[in-house]
Amino acid sequence: MLGTCGASASEIRPQDAAAQGAARDARIVSIGGAVTEILFALGVGDKVVAVDQTSQFPAAARALPQVGYARALSPEGVLSAGPSLIIAIEGAGPKSTLDVLKAASVPVVIVPEVHTPEGVVEKIRAIAKAVGEDARGRALADAVRADFAAVEAAVTALPTRPKAVFVLAASGGSATVGGTGTSADAMLRLAGATNAMASVHGYKPAVDEAAMAADPDAVVVMKGSGQELPPETIFALPAFMGTPAARDRRHVAMWGSYLLGFGPRTPQAVLDLARALHPGARLADLPPRAWADGQ
Amino acid sequence: MSAAPVPGTLEMAPSGAADRARPVKAGLILFALLAIVAFLGAIAIGPLSIAPGRVLAVIADAVWGEGASLTGAALRERVVVMDVRLPRAMLGALVGAGTAVAGAIMQGVFRNALADPGLVGIAPGAGLAAVAWVVFGGAVAHLLPLGLQGLGLSLAAFAGGLLTTLVIARLATRGGQTSVATLLFAGLALGALASAGTGVMVFIASEQQTREFLFWTMGSLGGATWLKAALAAPFVFALVALSPFLARGLDAMALGEAEAFHVGIDVNRLKRICVVAVAAGVGAAVAAAGVVAFIGLMVPHLARLVIGPGHRALLPAAALLGAAVVLGADILARMIAAPAELPLGVVTALIGAPFFLWLLMGRRAFAG
Numbered sequence: 001m002l003g004t005c006g007a008s009a010s011e012i013r014p015q016d017a018a019a020q021g022a023a024r025d026a027r028i029v030s031i032g033g034a035v036t037e038i039l040f041a042l043g044v045g046d047k048v049v050a051v052d053q054t055s056q057f058p059a060a061a062r063a064l065p066q067v068g069y070a071r072a073l074s075p076e077g078v079l080s081a082g083p084s085l086i087i088a089i090e091g092a093g094p095k096s097t098l099d100v101l102k103a104a105s106v107p108v109v110i111v112p113e114v115h116t117p118e119g120v121v122e123k124i125r126a127i128a129k130a131v132g133e134d135a136r137g138r139a140l141a142d143a144v145r146a147d148f149a150a151v152e153a154a155v156t157a158l159p160t161r162p163k164a165v166f167v168l169a170a171s172g173g174s175a176t177v178g179g180t181g182t183s184a185d186a187m188l189r190l191a192g193a194t195n196a197m198a199s200v201h202g203y204k205p206a207v208d209e210a211a212m213a214a215d216p217d218a219v220v221v222m223k224g225s226g227q228e229l230p231p232e233t234i235f236a237l238p239a240f241m242g243t244p245a246a247r248d249r250r251h252v253a254m255w256g257s258y259l260l261g262f263g264p265r266t267p268q269a270v271l272d273l274a275r276a277l278h279p280g281a282r283l284a285d286l287p288p289r290a291w292a293d294g295q
Numbered sequence: 296m297s298a299a300p301v302p303g304t305l306e307m308a309p310s311g312a313a314d315r316a317r318p319v320k321a322g323l324i325l326f327a328l329l330a331i332v333a334f335l336g337a338i339a340i341g342p343l344s345i346a347p348g349r350v351l352a353v354i355a356d357a358v359w360g361e362g363a364s365l366t367g368a369a370l371r372e373r374v375v376v377m378d379v380r381l382p383r384a385m386l387g388a389l390v391g392a393g394t395a396v397a398g399a400i401m402q403g404v405f406r407n408a409l410a411d412p413g414l415v416g417i418a419p420g421a422g423l424a425a426v427a428w429v430v431f432g433g434a435v436a437h438l439l440p441l442g443l444q445g446l447g448l449s450l451a452a453f454a455g456g457l458l459t460t461l462v463i464a465r466l467a468t469r470g471g472q473t474s475v476a477t478l479l480f481a482g483l484a485l486g487a488l489a490s491a492g493t494g495v496m497v498f499i500a501s502e503q504q505t506r507e508f509l510f511w512t513m514g515s516l517g518g519a520t521w522l523k524a525a526l527a528a529p530f531v532f533a534l535v536a537l538s539p540f541l542a543r544g545l546d547a548m549a550l551g552e553a554e555a556f557h558v559g560i561d562v563n564r565l566k567r568i569c570v571v572a573v574a575a576g577v578g579a580a581v582a583a584a585g586v587v588a589f590i591g592l593m594v595p596h597l598a599r600l601v602i603g604p605g606h607r608a609l610l611p612a613a614a615l616l617g618a619a620v621v622l623g624a625d626i627l628a629r630m631i632a633a634p635a636e637l638p639l640g641v642v643t644a645l646i647g648a649p650f651f652l653w654l655l656m657g658r659r660a661f662a663g
Contacts, residue, residue, distance in 0.1 A: 074634065079371055
């Protein structure tokens with residue numbers, strides 16, 4: 001019942017993953033918040049038997065056994081979930097663990113991580129193929145692509161491009177901000193803002209004066225998991241004193257996995273972020289989507 | 296030998312009477328049994344529950360079986376026992392034995408109960424090289440032979456630790472004399488320099504690279520493979536095999552360097568051999584498993600409590616007990632948060648730090 005096929009290790013090819021995943025008794029270990037969201041959106045959430053620690057949505061995913069941090073997976077831990085298929089976001093590992101999983105002839109599908117709308121569509125396509133749900137995958141991909149297009153059209157029409165900064169952490173009085181190449185940077189641009197800290201690469205502690213000079217109109221932070229940075233903390237930082245963001249108390253808090261996940265809920269997240277960054281602008285709602293409901 | 300206790304050092308001088316009073320042989324047998332039990336536990340216990348009898352059958356089948364191609368659950372059990380638990384237990388035993396012996400040797404060389412292998416810069420040096428590999432290694436990985444490409448981080452850490460220690464030893468040696476005090480200060484200074492370099496690397500590193508490095512610093516046997524265990528083995532075996540030849544010298548050193556010199560020990564040579572052997576042995580352990588905290592400090596003390604300070608028994612005892620403690624801690628690391636796993640260094644520190652405090656609270660005459 002754990003092993004799903006009669007082939008030996010050497011006969012397993014990645015392509016066979018689809019055939020295996022389609023089996024009624026597929027047991028999927030899902031590594032990556034977006035991967036888990038897509039699996040549930042495809043209606044195969046009940047096949048997921050374990051997830052990584054970034055899989056926080058939907059609520060049902062939080063009740064599943066956790067195999068830990070995606071880059072430090074324990075081979076026996078993953079195998080103890082009895083998986084017939086492992087779907088992991090790019091960067092999951094370490095390699096020694098993936099080697100062991102391969103040796104145990106458990107197919108591992110690696111999903112590329114690209115912080116663009118097309119990247120999300122590509123994730124959906126790859127995951128749908130892996131679980132043998134191509135038709136539902138096409139429907140989901142079409143819906144997500146349409147949502148992205150609708151938000152993009154609305155955002156493009158906005159007259160202003162406010163400057164925003166994403167603050168990941170603020171320990172010891174200095175802010176760690178999201179520079180270019182981060183998913184936060186991609187989200188700010190999708191939401192019709194410019195990244196005030198685009199001169200930084202990756203998530204870096206910002207020099208107070210540089211942050212001040214960047215003169216952001218708004219500060220975006222992550223909500224939840226006990227690390228929320230309230231406006232009082234953010235605007236007490238020297239980096240943001242005297243900036244328009246502090247003056248207008250423009251502080252946007254969104255759930256981390258929602259804001260940065262680049263999964264099927266990302267169009268909704270872009271819309272929410274755009275509304276928060278362009279107060280007063282009228283942006284139309286997206287059609288209701290089952291996979292974007294709930295907390 | 297009239298062994299008046301030296302103020303400011305642990306009672307480490309071997310006094311014949313005390314040694315006779317201690318159950319040395321019984322202690323060694325006890326530690327050997329503990330190591331064997333821990334090893335068996337390490338291959339019998341894991342998040343994937345396999346009955347102990349099944350584990351033995353799987354091993355027997357893998358070694359003597361006809362090599363029939365397995366599938367499903369049987370294949371999974373084979374892989375978990377042969378490719379995950381066995382190499383991991385081997386590596387754990389090597390890491391524990393090597394680190395603990397090295398700790399005992401360092402405490403002898405420095406004549407200080409608080410000495411541990413970290414004093415001669417292995418951990419900071421290895422750390423700097425490891426983080427440099429995490430950040431820049433991707434660009435040079437293709438230069439390694441194919442089979443070793445996955446081991447870049449380990450090889451870098453090994454080279455970094457060894458190099459740092461050799462530089463420290465070189466700095467501390469003048470005119471053939473190796474000064475223990477200079478060794479200590481050079482270790483401190485180079486350690487600080489390496490940590491600063493690590494800080495620079497962490498600043499350059501991406502969020503993921505930083506986390507990868509952070510996990511490395513907490514120590515883990517998670518990436519254990521047969522190849523890793525085989526690469527670490529010669530260095531640890533060399534250290535353990537060398538230790539009986541160091542015992543007499545370290546015993547004499549406990550009385551004082553001058554006293555050791557007068558009983559015919561080439562003190563400077565002894566110190567250099569010890570530092571290099573420790574650097575190679577611990578370097579290999581750190582390279583394979585990251586920094587496993589407190590083993591080098593705690594295990595020699597624990598062994599000394601049972602079998603006394605004589606190095607002839609202490610060094611093998613530390614090796615056996617080190618293997619047992621690391622294997623035991625690794626079982627906890629794998630089981631507590633299963634199917635995820637805790638970093639091993641966190642578990643050893645959680646056990647080690649309170650133990651150390653308890654020791655300090657006067658369980659034993661102790662002055663650092």
